[in-house]
Amino acid sequence: MIRDALADAVLDALAALHVDPLPAQVNLERPARREHGDWSSNVALAAAKAAGRNPRELAAQLVEQLSANPPAHVVAVEIAGPGFVNFRLAPTWLHDVLTDVVDGGTEGYATTDAGGGERVQIEFVSANPTGPIHVGNGWFASYGDALGRVLTRTGHVVSREYYVNDTGGQIRALGASLLAHHKGEPVPEGGYPGEYVADLAKEYDGADDVTEAGQWAAERILGGIRATMESIHVHYDEWYSQASIEESSAVAETVEELRAKGLVTEEDGALWFESKEFGDPRERRVLRKSNGDYTYLAGDIAYHRNKFLIRGFDRVINVWGADHHGQVASLVAGVRALGIDADRIEVRLGQMISLASGRMGKRLGNVVNLDDVVADIGPDATRLLSLLTSIDQAVTIDLDKVRSHSKESPVFYVQYAHTRIASINRVAAERGVVRSPITDVDLGLLLHERELDVLRSLSELPDVIRIAAADRAPHKVATWVRELADRFHGFYHDCYVMGDGVSPELTQARLWLVESARIGFAIGLDLLGVSAPESM
RNA sequence: GCCCUCGUAGCUCAGUUGGAUAGAGCGACCGCCUCCUAAGCGGUAGGUCACAGGUUCAAUUCCUGUCGAGGGCGCCA
Numbered sequence: 001m002i003r004d005a006l007a008d009a010v011l012d013a014l015a016a017l018h019v020d021p022l023p024a025q026v027n028l029e030r031p032a033r034r035e036h037g038d039w040s041s042n043v044a045l046a047a048a049k050a051a052g053r054n055p056r057e058l059a060a061q062l063v064e065q066l067s068a069n070p071p072a073h074v075v076a077v078e079i080a081g082p083g084f085v086n087f088r089l090a091p092t093w094l095h096d097v098l099t100d101v102v103d104g105g106t107e108g109y110a111t112t113d114a115g116g117g118e119r120v121q122i123e124f125v126s127a128n129p130t131g132p133i134h135v136g137n138g139w140f141a142s143y144g145d146a147l148g149r150v151l152t153r154t155g156h157v158v159s160r161e162y163y164v165n166d167t168g169g170q171i172r173a174l175g176a177s178l179l180a181h182h183k184g185e186p187v188p189e190g191g192y193p194g195e196y197v198a199d200l201a202k203e204y205d206g207a208d209d210v211t212e213a214g215q216w217a218a219e220r221i222l223g224g225i226r227a228t229m230e231s232i233h234v235h236y237d238e239w240y241s242q243a244s245i246e247e248s249s250a251v252a253e254t255v256e257e258l259r260a261k262g263l264v265t266e267e268d269g270a271l272w273f274e275s276k277e278f279g280d281p282r283e284r285r286v287l288r289k290s291n292g293d294y295t296y297l298a299g300d301i302a303y304h305r306n307k308f309l310i311r312g313f314d315r316v317i318n319v320w321g322a323d324h325h326g327q328v329a330s331l332v333a334g335v336r337a338l339g340i341d342a343d344r345i346e347v348r349l350g351q352m353i354s355l356a357s358g359r360m361g362k363r364l365g366n367v368v369n370l371d372d373v374v375a376d377i378g379p380d381a382t383r384l385l386s387l388l389t390s391i392d393q394a395v396t397i398d399l400d401k402v403r404s405h406s407k408e409s410p411v412f413y414v415q416y417a418h419t420r421i422a423s424i425n426r427v428a429a430e431r432g433v434v435r436s437p438i439t440d441v442d443l444g445l446l447l448h449e450r451e452l453d454v455l456r457s458l459s460e461l462p463d464v465i466r467i468a469a470a471d472r473a474p475h476k477v478a479t480w481v482r483e484l485a486d487r488f489h490g491f492y493h494d495c496y497v498m499g500d501g502v503s504p505e506l507t508q509a510r511l512w513l514v515e516s517a518r519i520g521f522a523i524g525l526d527l528l529g530v531s532a533p534e535s536m
Numbered sequence: 537g538c539c540c541u542c543g544u545a546g547c548u549c550a551g552u553u554g555g556a557u558a559g560a561g562c563g564a565c566c567g568c569c570u571c572c573u574a575a576g577c578g579g580u581a582g583g584u585c586a587c588a589g590g591u592u593c594a595a596u597u598c599c600u601g602u603c604g605a606g607g608g609c610g611c612c613a
Binding site: 030042045049081083165167168268269272291296321323327352354389396398407410413419420423425426427431460464467471476478483486489490492496498500535536 | 547549550551554558559609611
């Protein structure tokens with residue numbers, strides 16, 4: 001990689017200048033402004049103090065040293081500002097990028113094995129099966145899925161899981177609501193008045209038992225949730241039943257394990273977990289109520305014991321809504337108490353989403369089902385919409401605007417760029433233009449700023465993916481793919497691949513540029529789970 | 537009261553882990569189709585990066601405080 005070559009050259013130059021101590025790492029970045037060159041380093045600023053030198057002087061010496069023996073592709077090394085060292089490169093470095101992209105292809109370019117085969121489980125959505133998925137509890141479905149794709153590409157082994165809350169009070173409440181509908185009685189307090197319950201009630205012919213009725217309804221609703229997830233290309237490896245944990249001896253075993261460690265006390269007939277010493281801000285939490293039932297927390301700790309100690313995941317990432325924030329510290333305390341390193345569990349809290357029309361709530365009667373959004377704008381736009389922003393951002397979505405501007409949405413912008421690539425290839429085929437092997441093509445003809453901009457974007461993809469994985473921030477891929485689309489539209493507009501005044505040699509070079517862009521779109525869109533259409 | 541996540545253009549949001557003159561889309565205004573799809577391209581206008589301190593060569597970015605928004609602090613799940 002060019003960055004490593006430049007960093008090595010800088011280190012060599014620093015050593016030649018007897019800088020002591022040598023910086024552990026040379027920071028190289030792409031300046032925001034073109035005048036500042038293609039690559040820039042702040043190493044003189046960063047290292048000067050420790051070495052007892054003047055930053056600007058050190059930068060000047062560095063420039064002199066590097067200019068005397070410039071690394072490959074470097075045509076000029078300049079000093080700027082308070083002591084930046086700016087590298088100006090020949091376009092050949094970008095032609096090398098093109099070759100790298102084509103050599104790597106969709107499967108290989110911008111991949112790393114940084115994850116080292118780490119087995120990562122991502123649990124996301126996990127909404128209670130008491131009603132259809134709505135835009136609130138389904139918003140981070142694309143996030144969890146895309147994060148999995150990014151982690152897979154960076155060398156992790158990913159498993160996607162939906163924790164099915166198929167037991168407990170809300171299932172009984174669902175059953176009671178179903179039976180009430182069935183008998184034509186009013187839905188009980190705290191029940192589920194939704195239309196879907198009435199519809200299900202018509203089909204129910206089981207026993208007059210709230211648990212049985214609730215489980216029957218939950219199973220049906222879960223089928224709908226699966227279909228919704230599939231419709232936006234989210235495929236789970238596991239739908240894990242909470243009941244299977246609670247009905248096994250797993251919870252009791254987990255509590256026993258904690259008790260054996262001396263972390264459980266009994267008071268008022270309840271069993272308490274001494275959670276504070278494991279980082280819980282609260283002194284202690286109930287594991288088993290005085291009525292003998294285990295709490296949700298006890299079940300959740302048992303569930304995570306299962307994830308780590310039974311199923312052997314190296315790392316667990318839970319994607320939860322911000323309204324579950326209160327559970328995090330207790331769960332992590334429980335996991336730690338079981339002897340599991342705290343940094344193996346991550347809880348990513350997605351901020352609540354709201355509608356421009358106001359708060360969404362079941363009681364307000366303005367719940368928008370995810371299915372309806374998918375039906376309106378399609379799965380691609382639905383996915384990209386939620387992948388444009390960080391999950392730390394409490395977004396406001398205006399569904400009316402999303403609908404009316406769906407033709408101008410980012411997804412069309414990006415997909416349109418991709419169809420233009422397909423279009424170029426179609427026209428080339430019609431005109432009998434065949435792409436020669438890349439080794440026979442003079443990529444040195446690619447000198448137009450628009451062409452170089454496309455290649456600059458492609459050169460950044462490996463970094464983008466690496467950072468998106470490390471930060472658990474797949475939206476960075478979405479930002480990148482929009483930038484690539486922007487650059488490609490510019491190229492398309494200003495640089496004809498075939499046409500008047502375009503030499504056969506230039507056509508060949510541009511066909512390869514187009515191919516490298518195609519690979520970039522294919523990688524980026526696949527990571528986002530958005531389709532890359534051939535025509536629109 | 538305490539904890540978490542935030543506060544960037546009229547609106548919705550980016551901002552490469554501290555860099556040089558802070559970006560995009562939508563909305564507004566002005567241009568560009570006899571060649572690969574105008575679902576596109578170019579331009580103009582729009583900012584005290586909530587506010588005040590601190591850290592340093594350098595702060596939208598890190599720290600503290602204030603103000604504001606959302607969320608959380610049960611023997612509910």
